[in-house]
Amino acid sequence: MDNATEYATRMRAKLTEALRPSRLEIEDDSRRHAGHAGAGAEGETHFNIIIVSDAFEGKSRVARQRQVYDIVADELRERVHALSLKTLTLAEDV
Amino acid sequence: MDNAVSERIKNDVESNDVVLFMKGTPVFPQCGFSSAVVQVLTHLGVKFKGIDVLVDPSLRDGIKTYSNWPTIPQLYVKGEFIGGCDIVREMYETGELAEMLSTKGVDVQVKA
Numbered sequence: 340m341d342n343a344t345e346y347a348t349r350m351r352a353k354l355t356e357a358l359r360p361s362r363l364e365i366e367d368d369s370r371r372h373a374g375h376a377g378a379g380a381e382g383e384t385h386f387n388i389i390i391v392s393d394a395f396e397g398k399s400r401v402a403r404q405r406q407v408y409d410i411v412a413d414e415l416r417e418r419v420h421a422l423s424l425k426t427l428t429l430a431e432d433v
Numbered sequence: 434m435d436n437a438v439s440e441r442i443k444n445d446v447e448s449n450d451v452v453l454f455m456k457g458t459p460v461f462p463q464c465g466f467s468s469a470v471v472q473v474l475t476h477l478g479v480k481f482k483g484i485d486v487l488v489d490p491s492l493r494d495g496i497k498t499y500s501n502w503p504t505i506p507q508l509y510v511k512g513e514f515i516g517g518c519d520i521v522r523e524m525y526e527t528g529e530l531a532e533m534l535s536t537k538g539v540d541v542q543v544k545a
Contacts, residue, residue, distance in 0.1 A: 372465070400520045401502075408503050415503050421466060422504070424519050 346383040346419055350411045354390060357410045361429055362391035368423065384420040391432040400426070438495035446509040450539050451481035454496045455506045459483040466518035467506045473525045474508075478542030479534060511537045 347365050354363060366387040388407070395403045403426035408415065411422075446452050451474070457463030459471050459481075474481050486493040486505055497503055500514045508515045510533070515521065524530035531541050 400523065401514065401516050404516070404520065405501065412503070420504075423466075 343382065346414050346417075347386065350386070350388075350414055350419075353410050353414075354388075354407070358390060358392040358394045358406075360390050360392040360394075362389065362432065364389040372421075381418070383418055385423075386419065386421075387423045389425040389427070391427045391429060393429055395426050395428050435491055435495065438491050439499060441492070442496060442499045445482070445484060447512045449482040450511055450537075451479055451534075452509040453481050453483050453506055454486055454492075454509075455483055456485065456487050458485050463487060464505075466504075469518050470506045470508060470521050473521055473530070476544055477525070477531055477534065478544055479539060510534060510539065 344367070347367055351363065351365055354360065364387075367383060368385045368387050369382045372385045390407065394406070398406070404424050407422070407424055407426060411419070415422075453459075453467075453470055453474065455462060455464070455467035455470065457467060459475075462468035462471055471483070484492070486496060493505070496505065496507060500507055502514065502517065504517055506518055506521075508517075508521050515533075516524070521530065524533065531543065534541050
């Protein structure tokens with residue numbers, strides 16, 4: 340596995356399996372946060388993620404994001420410091 | 434989580450209408466996400482209590498357990514967890530945040 344994208348790859352696999360998204364974009368945004376306390380030298384600490392999935396149907400914003408945080412709990416504990424999340428249903432993805 | 438920490442958080446979110454657990458202070462935020470939420474609340478003219486989690490590691494961990502939410506900032510209104518930076522920003526953009534605050538009896542005075 341390419342070390343520079345190890346966490347992105349892991350999160351993509353887990354989110355894909357759990358949410359069957361019709362669209363999943365994971366962008367490593369760590370560079371923009373370089374130098375502050377949560378940004379380790381090894382990178383892969385900050386990600387922008389867009390997930391479009393009907394698994395979010397009927398759920399509040401908080402419930403959707405909690406669901407995502409649960410799925411990638413290991414990654415958050417190990418290295419990932421913050422996710423910027425957009426969690427949409429198919430109908431909301433306009 | 435330490436009971437004292439849990440009690441402290443409970444007391445903070447129940448005795449203040451709007452509470453933001455953040456990194457740094459409202460005047461000197463130490464993180465872009467915290468800063469973004471401060472800006473939104475300031476723009477809405479909402480009085481809030483900012484609590485800097487960086488000064489107390491037990492609080493920094495405790496708040497994550499309290500809300501079952503792994504990241505900071507965290508916004509509470511009338512004791513209820515509203516969300517982190519993305520949710521606050523989204524609700525601000527759609528007007529839901531101002532509406533929710535008013536509904537809960539919090540003064541909102543949007544700055545021109």
